[in-house]
Amino acid sequence: MKRILTMFGLLSMLLLGGCAILEEANNSLDYADKATTYLDKASKFAEDVPQMAEDAVTNQEARKNLETELIAMKEEIKTFNETKAPSIAEDIHNQITEYNEKLNSGIDSYLKNIENGKWDPALLQDSEIMKTVNELTSLIDKIENLGS
Incomplete structure:
Protein backbone atom coordinates (compact mmCIF):
# COMPACT_ATOMS: atom_id res chain seq x y z
CA MET A 1 0.00 0.00 0.00
CA LYS A 2 2.81 2.36 0.87
CA ARG A 3 4.38 1.63 -2.51
CA ILE A 4 1.13 2.48 -4.33
CA LEU A 5 0.84 5.78 -2.46
CA THR A 6 4.45 6.62 -3.29
CA MET A 7 3.87 5.85 -6.96
CA PHE A 8 0.68 7.90 -6.91
CA GLY A 9 2.57 10.80 -5.31
CA LEU A 10 5.34 10.65 -7.91
CA LEU A 11 2.85 10.46 -10.75
CA SER A 12 0.97 13.46 -9.35
CA MET A 13 4.19 15.47 -9.12
CA LEU A 14 5.08 14.64 -12.71
CA LEU A 15 1.65 15.65 -13.94
CA LEU A 16 1.69 18.88 -11.98
CA GLY A 17 5.19 19.67 -13.23
CA GLY A 18 4.08 18.99 -16.76
CA CYS A 19 1.11 21.30 -16.31
CA ALA A 20 3.41 24.08 -15.11
CA ILE A 21 5.64 23.64 -18.15
CA LEU A 22 2.62 23.66 -20.44
CA GLU A 23 1.24 26.77 -18.73
CA GLU A 24 4.61 28.56 -19.10
CA ALA A 25 4.68 27.65 -22.79
CA ASN A 26 1.13 28.96 -23.26
CA ASN A 27 2.01 32.17 -21.38
CA SER A 28 5.08 32.61 -23.59
CA LEU A 29 3.03 32.22 -26.76
CA ASP A 30 0.37 34.59 -25.47
CA TYR A 31 2.99 37.16 -24.53
CA ALA A 32 4.74 36.79 -27.90
CA ASP A 33 1.41 37.46 -29.65
CA LYS A 34 0.73 40.56 -27.54
CA ALA A 35 4.26 41.88 -27.99
CA THR A 36 4.20 41.27 -31.74
CA THR A 37 0.84 43.03 -32.05
CA TYR A 38 2.19 45.96 -30.02
CA LEU A 39 5.35 46.24 -32.11
CA ASP A 40 3.28 46.09 -35.30
CA LYS A 41 1.24 49.03 -33.99
CA ALA A 42 4.44 50.92 -33.12
CA SER A 43 5.80 50.26 -36.59
CA ASP A 55 -0.09 67.58 -43.17
CA ALA A 56 -0.55 69.20 -39.75
CA VAL A 57 1.51 72.22 -40.80
CA THR A 58 -1.26 73.48 -43.05
CA ASN A 59 -4.37 71.56 -42.06
CA GLN A 60 -6.30 71.99 -38.81
CA GLU A 61 -8.00 68.59 -39.07
CA ALA A 62 -4.65 66.90 -39.66
CA ARG A 63 -3.38 68.56 -36.46
CA LYS A 64 -6.22 67.01 -34.50
CA ASN A 65 -5.57 63.64 -36.13
CA LEU A 66 -1.88 63.87 -35.28
CA GLU A 67 -2.61 64.71 -31.66
CA THR A 68 -5.13 61.87 -31.49
CA GLU A 69 -2.57 59.45 -32.94
CA LEU A 70 0.11 60.55 -30.47
CA ILE A 71 -2.24 60.20 -27.52
CA ALA A 72 -3.44 56.80 -28.76
CA MET A 73 0.18 55.62 -28.95
CA LYS A 74 0.74 56.77 -25.37
CA GLU A 75 -2.23 54.61 -24.38
CA GLU A 76 -0.81 51.63 -26.32
CA ILE A 77 2.48 52.10 -24.47
CA LYS A 78 0.73 52.17 -21.11
CA THR A 79 -1.33 49.08 -21.90
CA PHE A 80 1.66 47.10 -23.09
CA ASN A 81 3.82 48.12 -20.12
CA GLU A 82 1.14 46.70 -17.83
CA THR A 83 1.31 43.32 -19.61
CA LYS A 84 2.65 40.57 -17.37
CA ALA A 85 5.57 38.86 -19.03
CA PRO A 86 6.33 35.19 -18.37
CA SER A 87 9.70 34.55 -16.78
CA ILE A 88 11.25 33.53 -20.10
CA ALA A 89 10.35 36.93 -21.59
CA GLU A 90 11.20 39.22 -18.66
CA ASP A 91 14.42 40.52 -20.22
CA ILE A 92 12.74 41.34 -23.52
CA HIS A 93 9.80 42.93 -21.73
CA ASN A 94 12.19 45.09 -19.70
CA GLN A 95 13.91 46.21 -22.90
CA ILE A 96 10.59 47.11 -24.47
CA THR A 97 9.43 49.05 -21.42
CA GLU A 98 12.73 50.99 -21.37
CA TYR A 99 12.24 51.92 -25.03
CA ASN A 100 8.62 52.74 -24.23
CA GLU A 101 9.73 55.23 -21.56
CA LYS A 102 11.87 57.01 -24.15
CA LEU A 103 9.06 56.87 -26.70
CA ASN A 104 6.55 58.21 -24.19
CA SER A 105 8.91 61.05 -23.30
CA GLY A 106 9.43 61.88 -26.98
CA ILE A 107 5.68 61.93 -27.57
CA ASP A 108 5.21 64.22 -24.56
CA SER A 109 7.85 66.60 -25.93
CA TYR A 110 6.27 66.63 -29.36
CA LEU A 111 2.80 67.19 -27.89
CA LYS A 112 4.23 70.13 -25.91
CA ASN A 113 5.64 71.56 -29.16
CA ILE A 114 2.22 71.20 -30.76
CA GLU A 115 0.65 72.90 -27.74
CA ASN A 116 3.10 75.77 -28.22
CA GLY A 117 2.15 76.09 -31.89
CA LYS A 118 5.28 74.43 -33.30
CA TRP A 119 4.15 72.23 -36.18
CA ASP A 120 7.56 71.67 -37.71
CA PRO A 121 7.79 68.06 -38.99
CA ALA A 122 11.58 68.23 -38.58
CA LEU A 123 11.01 68.34 -34.82
CA LEU A 124 9.43 64.91 -35.10
CA GLN A 125 12.31 63.48 -37.12
CA ASP A 126 14.84 64.95 -34.69
CA SER A 127 12.98 63.67 -31.65
CA GLU A 128 13.51 60.37 -29.90
CA ILE A 129 10.21 59.12 -31.30
CA MET A 130 11.35 57.75 -34.63
CA LYS A 131 14.69 56.41 -33.37
CA THR A 132 13.02 54.67 -30.44
CA VAL A 133 10.32 53.07 -32.58
CA ASN A 134 13.04 51.68 -34.84
CA GLU A 135 14.83 50.27 -31.80
CA LEU A 136 11.58 48.76 -30.58
CA THR A 137 10.78 47.05 -33.83
CA SER A 138 14.28 45.58 -33.95
CA LEU A 139 13.20 43.34 -31.05
CA ILE A 140 10.60 41.52 -33.15
CA ASP A 141 12.93 38.61 -33.95
CA LYS A 142 13.64 38.01 -30.27
CA ILE A 143 9.94 37.98 -29.52
CA GLU A 144 9.12 35.63 -32.36
CA ASN A 145 11.71 33.22 -30.96
CA LEU A 146 9.69 33.01 -27.72
CA GLY A 147 7.07 31.06 -29.59
CA SER A 148 9.56 28.48 -30.86
Missing part, protein backbone atom coordinates in the same frame (compact mmCIF):
# COMPACT_ATOMS: atom_id res chain seq x y z
CA LYS A 44 2.57 51.47 -38.22
CA PHE A 45 2.71 54.54 -35.98
CA ALA A 46 6.24 55.28 -37.21
CA GLU A 47 5.08 54.93 -40.82
CA ASP A 48 2.03 57.17 -40.45
CA VAL A 49 3.14 59.94 -38.11
CA PRO A 50 5.72 61.70 -40.34
CA GLN A 51 3.14 62.31 -43.07
CA MET A 52 0.59 63.34 -40.47
CA ALA A 53 3.11 65.87 -39.13
CA GLU A 54 3.66 67.23 -42.65
Whole structure:
Protein backbone atom coordinates (compact mmCIF):
# COMPACT_ATOMS: atom_id res chain seq x y z
CA MET A 1 0.00 0.00 0.00
CA LYS A 2 2.81 2.36 0.87
CA ARG A 3 4.38 1.63 -2.51
CA ILE A 4 1.13 2.48 -4.33
CA LEU A 5 0.84 5.78 -2.46
CA THR A 6 4.45 6.62 -3.29
CA MET A 7 3.87 5.85 -6.96
CA PHE A 8 0.68 7.90 -6.91
CA GLY A 9 2.57 10.80 -5.31
CA LEU A 10 5.34 10.65 -7.91
CA LEU A 11 2.85 10.46 -10.75
CA SER A 12 0.97 13.46 -9.35
CA MET A 13 4.19 15.47 -9.12
CA LEU A 14 5.08 14.64 -12.71
CA LEU A 15 1.65 15.65 -13.94
CA LEU A 16 1.69 18.88 -11.98
CA GLY A 17 5.19 19.67 -13.23
CA GLY A 18 4.08 18.99 -16.76
CA CYS A 19 1.11 21.30 -16.31
CA ALA A 20 3.41 24.08 -15.11
CA ILE A 21 5.64 23.64 -18.15
CA LEU A 22 2.62 23.66 -20.44
CA GLU A 23 1.24 26.77 -18.73
CA GLU A 24 4.61 28.56 -19.10
CA ALA A 25 4.68 27.65 -22.79
CA ASN A 26 1.13 28.96 -23.26
CA ASN A 27 2.01 32.17 -21.38
CA SER A 28 5.08 32.61 -23.59
CA LEU A 29 3.03 32.22 -26.76
CA ASP A 30 0.37 34.59 -25.47
CA TYR A 31 2.99 37.16 -24.53
CA ALA A 32 4.74 36.79 -27.90
CA ASP A 33 1.41 37.46 -29.65
CA LYS A 34 0.73 40.56 -27.54
CA ALA A 35 4.26 41.88 -27.99
CA THR A 36 4.20 41.27 -31.74
CA THR A 37 0.84 43.03 -32.05
CA TYR A 38 2.19 45.96 -30.02
CA LEU A 39 5.35 46.24 -32.11
CA ASP A 40 3.28 46.09 -35.30
CA LYS A 41 1.24 49.03 -33.99
CA ALA A 42 4.44 50.92 -33.12
CA SER A 43 5.80 50.26 -36.59
CA LYS A 44 2.57 51.47 -38.22
CA PHE A 45 2.71 54.54 -35.98
CA ALA A 46 6.24 55.28 -37.21
CA GLU A 47 5.08 54.93 -40.82
CA ASP A 48 2.03 57.17 -40.45
CA VAL A 49 3.14 59.94 -38.11
CA PRO A 50 5.72 61.70 -40.34
CA GLN A 51 3.14 62.31 -43.07
CA MET A 52 0.59 63.34 -40.47
CA ALA A 53 3.11 65.87 -39.13
CA GLU A 54 3.66 67.23 -42.65
CA ASP A 55 -0.09 67.58 -43.17
CA ALA A 56 -0.55 69.20 -39.75
CA VAL A 57 1.51 72.22 -40.80
CA THR A 58 -1.26 73.48 -43.05
CA ASN A 59 -4.37 71.56 -42.06
CA GLN A 60 -6.30 71.99 -38.81
CA GLU A 61 -8.00 68.59 -39.07
CA ALA A 62 -4.65 66.90 -39.66
CA ARG A 63 -3.38 68.56 -36.46
CA LYS A 64 -6.22 67.01 -34.50
CA ASN A 65 -5.57 63.64 -36.13
CA LEU A 66 -1.88 63.87 -35.28
CA GLU A 67 -2.61 64.71 -31.66
CA THR A 68 -5.13 61.87 -31.49
CA GLU A 69 -2.57 59.45 -32.94
CA LEU A 70 0.11 60.55 -30.47
CA ILE A 71 -2.24 60.20 -27.52
CA ALA A 72 -3.44 56.80 -28.76
CA MET A 73 0.18 55.62 -28.95
CA LYS A 74 0.74 56.77 -25.37
CA GLU A 75 -2.23 54.61 -24.38
CA GLU A 76 -0.81 51.63 -26.32
CA ILE A 77 2.48 52.10 -24.47
CA LYS A 78 0.73 52.17 -21.11
CA THR A 79 -1.33 49.08 -21.90
CA PHE A 80 1.66 47.10 -23.09
CA ASN A 81 3.82 48.12 -20.12
CA GLU A 82 1.14 46.70 -17.83
CA THR A 83 1.31 43.32 -19.61
CA LYS A 84 2.65 40.57 -17.37
CA ALA A 85 5.57 38.86 -19.03
CA PRO A 86 6.33 35.19 -18.37
CA SER A 87 9.70 34.55 -16.78
CA ILE A 88 11.25 33.53 -20.10
CA ALA A 89 10.35 36.93 -21.59
CA GLU A 90 11.20 39.22 -18.66
CA ASP A 91 14.42 40.52 -20.22
CA ILE A 92 12.74 41.34 -23.52
CA HIS A 93 9.80 42.93 -21.73
CA ASN A 94 12.19 45.09 -19.70
CA GLN A 95 13.91 46.21 -22.90
CA ILE A 96 10.59 47.11 -24.47
CA THR A 97 9.43 49.05 -21.42
CA GLU A 98 12.73 50.99 -21.37
CA TYR A 99 12.24 51.92 -25.03
CA ASN A 100 8.62 52.74 -24.23
CA GLU A 101 9.73 55.23 -21.56
CA LYS A 102 11.87 57.01 -24.15
CA LEU A 103 9.06 56.87 -26.70
CA ASN A 104 6.55 58.21 -24.19
CA SER A 105 8.91 61.05 -23.30
CA GLY A 106 9.43 61.88 -26.98
CA ILE A 107 5.68 61.93 -27.57
CA ASP A 108 5.21 64.22 -24.56
CA SER A 109 7.85 66.60 -25.93
CA TYR A 110 6.27 66.63 -29.36
CA LEU A 111 2.80 67.19 -27.89
CA LYS A 112 4.23 70.13 -25.91
CA ASN A 113 5.64 71.56 -29.16
CA ILE A 114 2.22 71.20 -30.76
CA GLU A 115 0.65 72.90 -27.74
CA ASN A 116 3.10 75.77 -28.22
CA GLY A 117 2.15 76.09 -31.89
CA LYS A 118 5.28 74.43 -33.30
CA TRP A 119 4.15 72.23 -36.18
CA ASP A 120 7.56 71.67 -37.71
CA PRO A 121 7.79 68.06 -38.99
CA ALA A 122 11.58 68.23 -38.58
CA LEU A 123 11.01 68.34 -34.82
CA LEU A 124 9.43 64.91 -35.10
CA GLN A 125 12.31 63.48 -37.12
CA ASP A 126 14.84 64.95 -34.69
CA SER A 127 12.98 63.67 -31.65
CA GLU A 128 13.51 60.37 -29.90
CA ILE A 129 10.21 59.12 -31.30
CA MET A 130 11.35 57.75 -34.63
CA LYS A 131 14.69 56.41 -33.37
CA THR A 132 13.02 54.67 -30.44
CA VAL A 133 10.32 53.07 -32.58
CA ASN A 134 13.04 51.68 -34.84
CA GLU A 135 14.83 50.27 -31.80
CA LEU A 136 11.58 48.76 -30.58
CA THR A 137 10.78 47.05 -33.83
CA SER A 138 14.28 45.58 -33.95
CA LEU A 139 13.20 43.34 -31.05
CA ILE A 140 10.60 41.52 -33.15
CA ASP A 141 12.93 38.61 -33.95
CA LYS A 142 13.64 38.01 -30.27
CA ILE A 143 9.94 37.98 -29.52
CA GLU A 144 9.12 35.63 -32.36
CA ASN A 145 11.71 33.22 -30.96
CA LEU A 146 9.69 33.01 -27.72
CA GLY A 147 7.07 31.06 -29.59
CA SER A 148 9.56 28.48 -30.86
